[in-house]
Amino acid sequence: QAGDPQEATAIYNAFYGDSTLPEKSIKEPLYVGSIKTLIGHTEGVAGLAGVIKASLCVQKGIIPSNMLLERINPVIAPLTSRLRIPTEPLSWPSLAPGVPRRVSVNSFGFGGSNAHAIIESYSPTKLTLEHFLCPRLLPFTFSACTAKTLIEVLECYDQFLQEHPAVDLITLAESLLKRRSAFSHRVFITAASIEALQFEIKIELEKRRSAAVPSIMYRPSHAPKRVLGI
Known part of the structure; x- marks a missing residue:
């Protein structure tokens, strides 16, 4: 079974599932969202709109809100202590020098086609x-x-x-x-x-x-x- 609760649970378990492991002792929140609240499911091109959205996010340094979101699925609600679902635009958190902005785009397409992409911001090399x-x-x-x-x-x-x-x-x-x-x-x-x-x-x-x-x-x-x- 696929859906938002399953995806949210998988994300939570991957990043915060076992806090005793060094690689999973992450304290920073992880911002999640979906563009489906605006345009619905794009079926055969599922994920393409997400890639465009992610590209704009890393370019502008803004985490957009999940528009038209009225209430959170009860299954997802317990996970929001770490998984943040923005309801208003947020400035990108401060990063260490040399660390790019990153957005992970996950797509469950119609007919079982799945795709995953990691979008990074580009910083041109300063020429001396x-x-x-x-x-x-x-x-x-x-x-x-x-x-x-x-x-x-x-x-x-x-x-x-x-x-x-x-x-x-x-x-x-x-x-x-x-x-x-x-x-x-x-x-x-x-x-x-x-x-x-x-x-x-x-x-x-x-x-x-x-x-x-x-x-x-x-x-x-x-x-x-x-x-x-x-």
Whole structure:
């Protein structure tokens, strides 16, 4: 048999059933409720409304009241010393630093399908100055109309980096990606420092000077399709 009394009893026994056990010596109250008092049983999607409600609870830090609740089931009444059934909105209890808000959503669906989900609040990581200063890989794209001119482009940037060792890599990567024309022959390099970028460019130049290293060839999609190679 399923129903609110059975669920309430199971919750009570799980958290408060035997106070002699260390893991069950919980003194704080546990707030319980249901959205069925407002919308009834949603049958095939039972629990979905509860997930939405739980998500809003942890986002707003508010425990909503059980609206339209007139009286508590006599079987559940003895359990309310620990299981609190709010009749008005409550602010979320204070938590220790780093402890998220949590809501447990339990659903007994029509036809015997059961589901359980634990919803936690999300706290974005606070980024420090050191986070932005730490080395990270950046993408550098170089392009030219032909394979030969692509070598010349790489040589120019190699010379530029030697003359400007304090260049801002983030600005350079953005400029190459967003503010330069994209030609048909391209090469892509990742680096986290000026020295690493220079090293990768020199390796790419050695490859292209010593052998025919194919670059990425791009043909615009609007170009006419070739038929029999013509």
